[in-house]
Amino acid sequence: MIKKVLVANRGEIALRIMRSCREMGIPTVAVYSDADRSSMHVRYADEAYHIGPAPSVESYLNIDRIIEVAKKSKADAIHPGYGFLSENAAFSERCKKEGIEFIGPNADAIRQMGDKITARKTMIAAGVPVVPGTVDKITDFDEALKTIREIGLPVMIKASAGGGGKGMRLVKKEEEIESSLRGARSEAKAAFGDDSVYIEKYIESPHHIEFQILADKHGNAVHLFERECSVQRRHQKVIEETPSPLLTPAVRAEMGAHAVAAAKACNYHGAGTIEFIADDNQNYYFLEMNTRLQVEHPITERVVGVDLVKEMVNIANGFELPFKQEDLKQSGHAIECRIYAEDPDRNFMPSPGTIRHITEPLGLGVRHDGYVYEGYTIPIYYDPMISKLIVWAKNRDEAIRRMSRALEEYKITGVKTSIPFLARIMEAEAFKTGKYTTHFIEENKDFLFAKPECDGVCEDIVLIASYLEYSAKLEKTRSSEPIVKPASRWKDSQRGAFI
Ligand code: ADP
Ligand code: ADP
Ligand code: MG
Numbered sequence: 232m233i234k235k236v237l238v239a240n241r242g243e244i245a246l247r248i249m250r251s252c253r254e255m256g257i258p259t260v261a262v263y264s265d266a267d268r269s270s271m272h273v274r275y276a277d278e279a280y281h282i283g284p285a286p287s288v289e290s291y292l293n294i295d296r297i298i299e300v301a302k303k304s305k306a307d308a309i310h311p312g313y314g315f316l317s318e319n320a321a322f323s324e325r326c327k328k329e330g331i332e333f334i335g336p337n338a339d340a341i342r343q344m345g346d347k348i349t350a351r352k353t354m355i356a357a358g359v360p361v362v363p364g365t366v367d368k369i370t371d372f373d374e375a376l377k378t379i380r381e382i383g384l385p386v387m388i389k390a391s392a393g394g395g396g397k398g399m400r401l402v403k404k405e406e407e408i409e410s411s412l413r414g415a416r417s418e419a420k421a422a423f424g425d426d427s428v429y430i431e432k433y434i435e436s437p438h439h440i441e442f443q444i445l446a447d448k449h450g451n452a453v454h455l456f457e458r459e460c461s462v463q464r465r466h467q468k469v470i471e472e473t474p475s476p477l478l479t480p481a482v483r484a485e486m487g488a489h490a491v492a493a494a495k496a497c498n499y500h501g502a503g504t505i506e507f508i509a510d511d512n513q514n515y516y517f518l519e520m521n522t523r524l525q526v527e528h529p530i531t532e533r534v535v536g537v538d539l540v541k542e543m544v545n546i547a548n549g550f551e552l553p554f555k556q557e558d559l560k561q562s563g564h565a566i567e568c569r570i571y572a573e574d575p576d577r578n579f580m581p582s583p584g585t586i587r588h589i590t591e592p593l594g595l596g597v598r599h600d601g602y603v604y605e606g607y608t609i610p611i612y613y614d615p616m617i618s619k620l621i622v623w624a625k626n627r628d629e630a631i632r633r634m635s636r637a638l639e640e641y642k643i644t645g646v647k648t649s650i651p652f653l654a655r656i657m658e659a660e661a662f663k664t665g666k667y668t669t670h671f672i673e674e675n676k677d678f679l680f681a682k683p684e685c686d687g688v689c690e691d692i693v694l695i696a697s698y699l700e701y702s703a704k705l706e707k708t709r710s711s712e713p714i715v716k717p718a719s720r721w722k723d724s725q726r727g728a729f730i
Contacts, residue, residue, distance in 0.1 A: 233308040237301045240312030243602045245272035248310045251540035260304045264290035266610035271602040285612045291315045308332035317523035334547045336522050340497045344520040348391040348429050354517045357496035359489045362516040364431030375412050378430050385433035390419030396466030397422045434508045437669045440475050441506040442490035443531045447552045452494045454487040455535045456561050461669045471527040472566045473534050476665025482513045502543050530565035533623045564630040565623045568653045572615040575652035583609045587645030592637035596623045655679050
């Protein structure tokens with residue numbers, strides 16, 4: 232039985248994992264870099280150990296150092312979270328060798344699924360539909376041209392080792408093949424140290440729909456339904472929701488069964504995600520498998536009523552899954568917004584800095600997975616995600632209104648955030664009707680990036696002035712004069728005017 236868990240991660244996901252461990256009565260160990268001395272995960276954990284300088288290669292990716300800390304602190308299991316070492320087969324293997332339980336899949340499954348070319352072959356053998364394209368890597372132009380003429384344009388040239396939207400090129404014309412092939416390969420080499428690429432058909436009107444799976448060490452596997460992740464920027468998710476507005480119950484059940492088959496095909500155990508790309512007519516194809524806990528896992532937890540981290544720990548402990556497929560149901564609707572310290576009106580430039588003030592949204596149906604606090608300085612070294620805001624309601628319309636309300640309550644000063652941009656998405660017609668694809672942000676950019684008349688500084692001043700005026704009026708409540716609340720900042724910014 233696992234007695235102590237080291238969390239090899241930082242930020243909101245480290246905290247989220249520690250919370251479940253605490254509920255299970257399992258003490259936790261935090262690790263931190265120079266840049267994270269005052270991070271919340273360090274304070275929350277039962278023990279915390281410094282592991283190195285700020286750059287992740289010298290700290291959160293330093294396998295030797297993390298293993299050393301696990302031994303010193305007598306942690307008998309490691310949860311890797313997402314990113315960093317979560318999909319690193321060598322790390323999973325090393326844990327095993329050291330007698331430490333890796334809370335995730337074994338190295339073979341990570342290898343088989345981490346390489347997209349191998350994964351495609353495995354899926355074809357398991358009878359799961361894959362995006363039409365090559366099953367071997369493409370190295371030169373002539374081969375690429377021949378393949379593309381067979382598949383037909385448009386196509387995607389994709390890195391086999393790909394992740395985080397990197398090493399991917401859309402090719403619409405034959406003239407673009409040469410530069411796209413070169414671009415995808417050099418980007419893949421730089422990001423993953425492996426320049427293998429393959430070619431697949433570009434699915435028009437793409438919908439990214441992924442299925443959460445759980446599998447134990449006894450051969451049992453279930454899916455926990457889908458997440459719709461088509462609101463994307465540069466192939467990276469911005470908002471996720473479940474259920475998907477696109478799927479009919481019959482197609483959902485069929486995709487779920489394929490997701491379970493995919494997990495079984497690689498002898499998977501733990502939590503994982505099977506990503507599919509679907510067109511407007513619900514034709515769907517396997518895209519890739521993520522062999523880890525996903526950023527957007529909370530929407531599944533809310534709609535299915537399962538704590539995925541607890542299940543991961545139980546699976547690692549060798550327990551059988553406590554439910555069968557027929558026990559699992561989707562109830563209501565959940566949406567997640569990723570809140571970033573970046574400026575959407577300046578091409579999403581990262582906006583690191585010190586949090587001056589934060590008011591987190593509360594109330595019925597709201598979950599906020601964050602880690603920053605007033606006075607905290609967001610380091611420049613890591614992903615600038617501040618938090619995830621998750622809402623649940625009994626249906627989609629109510630969930631959208633609840634998200635708008637929660638975003639309106641959410642106030643952060645000191646850094647720029649994506650909050651106003653996310654609020655505008657909630658107001659966009661294509662989002663409200665649920666008829667959107669991965670082109671949503673591009674197609675709605677005029678609406679989403681409507682320029683307010685003054686910049687951020689001006690915004691802050693107007694906000695402060697209006698609240699000063701409001702509180703002055705509140706003091707006069709005994710007078711008969713009606714109190715008019717200052718108009719909401721975000722609502723007004725949508726109209727391009729303040730107050
Ligand atoms: P999701 O967001 O659905 O969980 P992503 O593929 O976007 O899946 O990755 C999740 C996290 O892992 C993000 O923080 C992302 O930056 C990080 N990540 C994914 N792949 C890589 C990679 N190859 N190198 C560095 N970070 C990665
Ligand atoms: P990553 O490992 O970087 O997450 P994915 O293969 O999951 O890469 O693709 C990321 C995103 O890129 C998808 O969600 C989708 O928006 C787009 N994409 C990838 N392949 C295709 C395709 N064949 N057709 C259309 N869009 C695609
Ligand atoms: Mg992906």
